[in-house]
Amino acid sequence: MHTILLVEDNEMNSNMLSRRLQRRGYEIIVAEDGQQGVDLAISRQPELILMDLSLPVLDGLEATRRIKSDPAxxxxxxIALTAHAMASDQTRALEAGCDDFDTKPIELERLIGKIEQAMGQRA
Structure with missing residues (x-):
């Protein structure tokens, strides 16, 4: 089973996306803020991270920078997830180290395609 770390502070969004991904066969780990996301990335070593960009404690951009700066x-x-769909938001996410970008509300089939592509590139 593939493990995904979902870093999302909105409980309703987190629950909805977690359930939908679990039905697709993914194991989901949830972090509610950016620092918890960094800590769980290190301790659990998920195969992929879905990172909300607007998070408490550490925002998603800084959490991504920390994850990508750690050799482990x-x-x-x-994959950055955000309700902000401006081109500058995507550029900032990619510059911080995100491998891909998707907008909210989540279109599940599009996101699954990005997840499969990212995991395939890692394999």
């Missing part, structure tokens, strides 16, 4: 976690693909 830099290999983990990160």
């Amino acid at each position: 976690t830099l290999h983990i693909p990160i």
